[in-house]
Amino acid sequence: MQEELQSAGETSPRIEPRKLLALGLIVGVSGLAVAAVLGSGTSDAGIGRTDQPTLLTPPAIEEPEAYTPRGYLYGGSEYLPDPGRRHRESDRGETVSLPDGPQSRELTVQVLPGDTLGQILDRNDVSRQDGFDAISTLKSVFDPRRLTPGQSVTLGLVESDGGVTLARLLIEAEPGRRSFVERQDTGKFSAGEEHDPITTETMAYSGVIDSSLFAAGERAGVSPTVLSQLIQLFSYDVDFQRDIQKGDRFEVMVDRRTLPDGTKVGDGEIDYASLTLSGEKLVLYRFEDASGLVDYYNAKGQSVRKALLKTPVDGARITSGFGMRNHPVLGYSKMHKGVDFAAPIGTPVYAAGDGVIEKAGPWSSYGNYLRIRHTNTYSTAYGHLSGYAKGISSGVRVRQGQVVAYSGNTGRTTGPHLHYEVLMSGEQVNPLKIKMPSGRALAGNELRKYQNLRAALDRTFASLGGTGAVAAAAPADAPKAR
Ligand SMILES: [Zn+2]
Incomplete structure (x- = not known):
């Protein structure tokens, strides 16, 4: 057999490593069957010749074990117990692996520009059918169209003489949240999600406007993304060119979510904000109604959204008229x-x-x-x-x-x-x-719920007081009030 392996390498320069692995499996698992095929072959038909595929298909090979998900550890390199390998030195001094059965491995790949999940699976020899089934199942937890370059995709693969079988597909959907599909005993995929624990801190900021709301917000430590959102929310009611005067004030309260390692999740939600312009205070509060729709409402429970924006330009870039x-x-x-x-x-x-x-x-x-x-x-x-x-x-x-x-x-x-x-x-x-005309107005029970939430948010803001303060529930290493 050693001679034949060597001969395969020399006579078929086009042979792919995968074919050699398949050959290794044939040799290891079904030596007798291979011998029988070889016996009936002609002497000039080299083993592994890519134009002689029949020689690579022995008449009887044990079916590979069905994959059973067990012992999986996210981030680990193996998710099945080592199935055991036998090694020997080849004639060229290389170590050749002679597997006993299905080999499982895990690899993590970075999504490249223009990649689709289907292409990634295809590149890793996953069959079209497996790929289709896995992606169809994944859709319940992750929209494949949201795959972005740089995202990491982890594949759990089982290689056997029957080819490559996809056991698990996992996508880092966003920092701290992973969506995956996993093959069950039945052979079907099932979808799931994993989350890292998230800490929510409530941050309160306030300040006096000197040249622009954006500049004052940045000085108080509000993130630029939150400031842009804040300015957009007030752009229905406020003319950022003419309405802002030196000495006007702002307040904003933001929920900031972080992972155990301190990574921020998203940009934070604005819970409450106010602008006091020439003594008149405009407020907005985030509220989720009974149907799950999230919107911002003013003191009367009317949506702050109106048919036309009063500032139809990025208000963050405007320095007030004064x-x-x-x-x-x-x-x-x-x-x-x-x-x-x-x-x-x-x-x-x-x-x-x-x-x-x-x-x-x-x-x-x-x-x-x-x-x-x-x-x-x-x-x-x-x-x-x-x-x-x-x-x-x-x-x-x-x-x-x-x-x-x-x-x-x-x-x-x-x-x-x-x-x-x-x-x-x-x-x-x-x-x-x-x-x-004002936007949608809350009424009845919904309005009562909103007014209760409003009172609670006002109390939280008052208790946090100054700029950059953090709610008491936050971890000890969170930023302190200054
Ligand atoms: Zn003009």
């Missing part, structure tokens, strides 16, 4: 017919409301211009743009808050800014004077 010496910020007038938001070139411009693009292109002194029709009556228009977001053209439907364009300095301007108009039946109206 500091703008070189860019006279214009409000609405008969001559001007719109309001201006001084913003650096390239600042994301949001669709003020749901609607359909009516025009996207250069238009006279407006420079690059965009108009969205929201209802039969209302449209909004955006001027002096530096460019349009991908896919934006006439007839395209857009959602409120979607980035549709970028602010610029095109057309007749005095400096980089967004010119914003609200049109009612085609005529410009003063956006600062429009009273938007």
